[in-house]
Amino acid sequence: MRLRFHCQNRIGILRDIVAHFSDYGLNVARGEVGGEHGNAIYLHVPHLLHAQLATLRPELEAVPGVFAVRQVSLMPSERRHLELDALLSSLSDPVMSIDMEGHIVAANRAAGQLLGVRIDEVPGLSLDRHLPELDLPALIRRNNARVNGLRIKLRDTTFLADIAPLHREHQEDVASLAGAVVTLHRADRIGERIYQVQRQELRGFEAIFQASPRLQTVIREARRMAPLDAPLLIQGETGTGKELLARACHLASARGQAPFMALNCAGLPESMAETELFGYAPGAFEGARAEGKLGLLELTAGGTIFLDEVGEMSPRLQVKLLRFLQDGGFRRVGSDEETWLDVRVICATQQDLPALCAQGLFRHDLYHRLNVLSLQVPPLRECRDGMEALAMHFIDRAARQIGCGLPGLSSPALARLVAYHWPGNVRQLENVLFQAVSLCDGETIEPDHLRLPDVGDSAGLAGIDLESSLAGILGEVERRVLEELYPRHPSSRQLAKRLGVSHTTIANKLRRHGIGGEE
Template sequence: MRLKFHCQNRIGILRDIVAQFADYRVNVARGEVGGDHGNTIYLYVPQLLNAQLATLKPALDAIPGVFGVKRVSLMPSERRHLELDALLSSLSDPVMSIDMQGRIVAANRTAVQMLGVRIDEVPGLSLDRYLEDLNLPDLIRRNNSRINGLRIKLKGDTYLADIAPLHSEKNDVASLAGAVMTLHRADRIGARIYQVQRQELRGFEAIFQSSPRLEALIHEARRMAPLDAPLLIVGETGTGKELVARACHLASPRGQAPFMVLNCAGLPESMAETELFGYAPGAFEGARPEGKLGLLELTEGGTIFLDEVGEMSPRLQTKLLRFLQDGGFRRVGSDEETYLDVRVICATQQNLPQLCTEGLFRPDLYHRLNVLSLQVPPLRECLDGIEELAAYFLDRAARQIGCPLPGLSPAALEKLAHYDWPGNVRQLENVLFQAVSLCEEKVIQPLHLRLPQSEEVPELAGIALEGSLSDILGDVEKRVLSTLYRQYPSSRQLGKRLGVSHTTIANKLKRYGIGGQDD
């Protein structure tokens, strides 16, 4: 059991507190002092039971200078360890801390996999056995400053190493305690430069606004970004919902605080719950003895982005609703309430009102999430800007691959403009990246655009054959009008395209509920 004492900072108060446990013959395994003025004491008493604490509490409360005693889930050092572990685990590059004898003190999971050892074998492991012709401690002493982009060979692979020295006191050689080394694969440096270039434009500036629909979306998002209410972003897969969410976070007062992401789709309920809310020490078999911080706690003061929230289990929906109502929750296996200040942004490609009707999503949670909402349009509704968007992606692809910027032939552009894009902007970016890699000339032709033919006009697929001929033809007519209306968005334009009077088209659009039925 871990206890937190809010108390006066006076000489002997720790002795007086520990004496109560000694008199009760209960061992205190560890203690820590915290608070801004040393006015908080934490004790780890592993054998203490709830009934024993209830008996001891009056005596503890009676100690002069003790203002309150309560149970906590983590000691401050345990929390720091968990936060550091979570940070290191989130890094995709190998990161290692070494001492001045060249031994590894700590390493993240990527580094452990690179070395090919078990995680419990890492502490004390000599890095000399893996490095070729490099005395790392000697290099750190000679430079005594940060080293960036040092080319090294480790286990036969070439890396670029960033080395940051660690000092115990002053920044002189005598106080060197080791270094933190981050490794980057040399053969992937081009991709890393590309990723850096992608991050140069942040927030709304990173969203390419090539059509009036996208401009309107960004205008709405900019107005909602500074507000602290929950935000629900709705849109098909590949439309950039996370990009919009991140831009809203960066444009808000929380922009300098963490932005964490959890994709609710495909995660088992137990895993999603521990990822989001964390768990207490010893919460279940196989759990870490020190417990685990959830994404909510790691996001304190920032924004949590819950993607595909429509996939969330009923149990998690209940816990999320409770958190939205009062900011409180309990970790798995804990009875302690935790209260946090976190903004919640959710995204879904599902029809949440329909899920509520079907009993698959809580209506009260939907209304809590839908305080502010944004509808991200699919690419097929923004085809008036596809030429500019294609040019933007071609430039990015050429920079990443390191080749001259190719042009786009009129025939290739025509093919792009008449495709339905079920994967939306993400699919367009991937298709153009592949086209740049396939193109050996200076101009991309239609043959370079690998588009699945079966997906080009999904509106005309899967026509239900139930009902009368009139019902079937009505379904086909509705699909045709819905498809063409995106390119001819008025009854006059569409009537001219189909060779029918605009009055006839206006009546059919009204019957099928398509568009705004404007002339």
């Protein structure tokens, strides 16, 4: 049994309390002093029974300076250990606390898996056999300050290590060093997280780096559309920053101080997507909460709901969303009660919605409701003129995040970035450059530091017969460019101005390729 004594902080009070347990032949296994001013004593008496406590309580409370005695479930140190274990277990990265001899004092489950031992076997292990080329205690003494992004190799895997020194008694000199907490981040995965981490810090249109004239044009259009309280459809490939643009539009609107909620419609079962978006009534189905659940729409009241991959929405949900867009009303799942809300809807898709409409997979009326305002975010391969500036922006951000010097970008590396087809667009570029900075051990990022997977064909050459003559290849590329640009500049004069050539030249090329019906 564990007991807490609320008492005075006086000399000899612990001896007076423990004497009563000794008189009953009870052993006190452990004691701790706590409280803000040392005004609490905790005792662990393993064999104390409730009946004995009832007999002892009057005697204990009669001890001078003892105000109250009550049973508790945990000693303070036990609670701290449980909380620390829970915290460490929740971390996916390996975390270890080491002493000044290089032995592990405590670690989380991820660290045990990395070292190949059970979690209870980790304490006492020496890191020397795993890191023979690095003397961590000497490094800690030499720096006596936090170290971020130290590149180490452990069990054939490259990590970036964050090392935080531990001092005794709130001192900060080398003599008071008690060890350090070491957190390991895998160098080949850390780039995957940077987008999510930094996205929380970025706000508004100022957070969108506008190196390319194409993207600058999109941002100008978005700034004009942001204050308009009408549905907005953002189209673009994966990784182009559609949600970032949606958040910027929300913040620039009159709803900017209200909630912004996002739901990705891709991959969600119809029932789950419906309850997430519209909520459900009490007892709507087996396993439902007794009190029901508010959907994202109700949680967003007065703000903006962002529906990503709206082209993946089921027909049933399309009907409910259409009705909400028409009159602002909907019903929770399992309810006959109407709910009316004022919420702006911004949708995004990487699919061709008109084509889906033609196939009967997306409602024509819903498409026209969503397409009141529209933005087309260009893919990265169409913004190559801003590639160098964008790359240096991400390199600078990565260097600040890791805490290392700012590396340069060699010409061959830049050429490789420009030539790559970027199926993951800006998000992929950011991750690739973050990883390149973490792998670069010199002053310049070289092509070898760029981990660029060959995913699919290059968009510019997909489907082109490379066995043809040069004239045939160039003619096919010319046709594709004109087919892509003509809908945005639907006359030979507009398109000629866009491409910087004469009206006659473009008219002849359009006629040759049978595009647009130009005379």
